[in-house]
Amino acid sequence: MDSCSCAGCKSDIASNEFISCHGCKLKYDLMCANLSPKRFRKMTREAKTQWKCSECKSKQPKTGNIDTPIRSASHSMIDDKGKSERPSEDSNVTVRRNRSVDSHLTQEKFKEILKKELMTEIEVMFEKTLSRMVSNQLKDINSRFVELQESMTYISGQYEDLKKHLDSTKSDMQCLKDENNCLKDELNHLTTRVKTLEDNNMKQQQWARLQNIEICGIPEDKDENTLTVVQKISKHIGVPIEPSEVEFAHRVQPRRATSTVRARPIVARLKHRFIKDKIMAAARKHRNLNASDVGIGCITSKIFINEHLTKENKILLSQCKQKVKELNFKFIWTKNCRIFVRKNEASPPISISSTADIAKIV
Template identity: 60%
Template structure:
C-alpha cells in the first residue's frame, strides 16, 4: 500500500512538473515569437530610417542645387534688369538726342486756317530773335487734334536746321516769360505762351519730379539745357545734373 501511494505521488509530481515544463516551454515559444516579431519590426523600422536618411540626403542635395540655381537665376535677373535699365536709359537719351534742335511752344490758340510756321516766326520776332523761314525744318501741332471745344490748344513742335538758332530762341524766351497770344496779335486770349526745349515724355515727368522735389527743399532753380535737367539751390551753389529718378536724392 505504501509503495502504491509513493508511486501515485511520484506520478502526480511528474505530471505536475511535466505540465509546468510544457507551460514554460509554451511561454518560451511565445517569447521567442514575440522577440522574432519585434526583431522583424525593428528591422523594418531600421530599413525605413535608412530609406528616410537616403531620401533626406537626396532632398538636401536637391535643395542645395535649387539654392545654387536660385542664386544664379537671381544674378541673371539682376543682370537682365540692369541691362534693360541701361537700354531704357540709352533709348531715352537717343530719343532726347533727336530732339536737340527742337522747340515746343505752348499756349498759342488754334485756328483751322493757321500757318504754324508763320506763328512760330511771330513768336521768335516778338522775343527779339529774327529768323528766316528756311531756318525752320518743320513746325506742326502735336497729334491728335483735340475737339473744337477743347479749352487747351495743342503744342507746336518746331525743328530748327541749326541748334545754335534753337539755343538763341530758348535764351531769349527765358527773358520773356510773360508774353501772351494777345500781346502778339494772334488772338484775344490772355493765356501765356511758353517756349521750351522739346523733351520726351519721360524727361517731362522727370522734370516735374525735380520741380516738386526742389520746391520741397527750397531749391531756387530748375531748368533744362540741351535737353538735360539741372537744379541749383541758389545763385552761388553749383548746378546739379539730374539724369534719372535715382538722381533725385541729390536734391537735399
C-alpha cells in the same frame, strides 16, 4: 472591398491585409493578430484559413492524459507491518493497504496520511500546470520576439531606402540651388544691361530733340499755319527766323489730355542749334508773353517756350519741381535738354539726369 472593423482594436480595416480566426470567424488587423506584414505575406492560404486568435487558442482542450497524476518519490506507503515505506521512483500505482493493517490505524492517523498524499498530489499538479503555462508563455514570447526581429529588419530596410532617397534629394536640392544662383546672377546681369539700353535709348531720343522747341498756350485754329505762328513768336521776342531755317512745325498730342479745350503744343525743329539757343535765351526774358502780343488770341492765353523734352524727362522735371517747392529752392531750369536746380544765387547748380539724382536736392 468594403471596410470592416477589427475585433481587437475596433478600428476600421481599410486595406486587404487582415486575417480571420478559424474558430470565432472574427477579423483582426495584422497588429492585433501579432503578424508582421512580411510574415503575413509568407503565410500559405491553408495557414491563413487555419489561424486562430489568442482567445480561441485558450479555449482549445489540452492533449494528453493529465488526469492521473504521477506519484512522486515523496509519497508514503504502509507496509504489511504498518510502517511507512517509500516506493520506487517509477512507481505510479496506488498501493492499497492490507485490510489487516487498517485495524491498527486510527482515524486521526488516516486523515494525516491522506492529507499528506493530497498535498503531494496538489504540488505535483501545480508544478506541471505552472511549467506548462511558463512553456506556453515562453513560446509566445519567442514568437513575438521573432516577429519583432522581422519588423526591425523591415524598418531597417525602409530606413536605408529613406536615407538613400534623402541623400539623392539633398544632391538634387544642391543642384537646384546652384542653378538658382546662376539664374540670379544672369538676371542681375540682364537687368543691368536692360537698364543701360533704356538709358542709352532715352539719351538718343533726347539728343534727337536737341534742336526742337515746344510752344504751349497758342489757341488752335483750323486754318492756322504753324510755321507762320513760330515766325511771329520768334520775331516778337527779338530772334526773327526765315522759313528755310525751320525743318518742320506742327502740333503734337500732349502727354495727358487733361482738357479737350486746352490747345495742343506746337513743336518746331530748327536747322541750326545756335538759333534754338538764341530763341530759348530770348524766351527767358519774355516770361509774360501772351497770345495777344503776337496777334493770335486773347491776353489771358499765356505762351510758354520750352525745350522739347522726352516723356521720361518731363516726368523727371515735374518731380524736381515738386521737390524744389518743398525745400524752397529758388531756381530750376533746363539747358540742352538737361535739368538743373539751384538753391540760391550763391549755391552751385545741381544736375539731375535720373530719378536717383533727386536725392541730391537737399
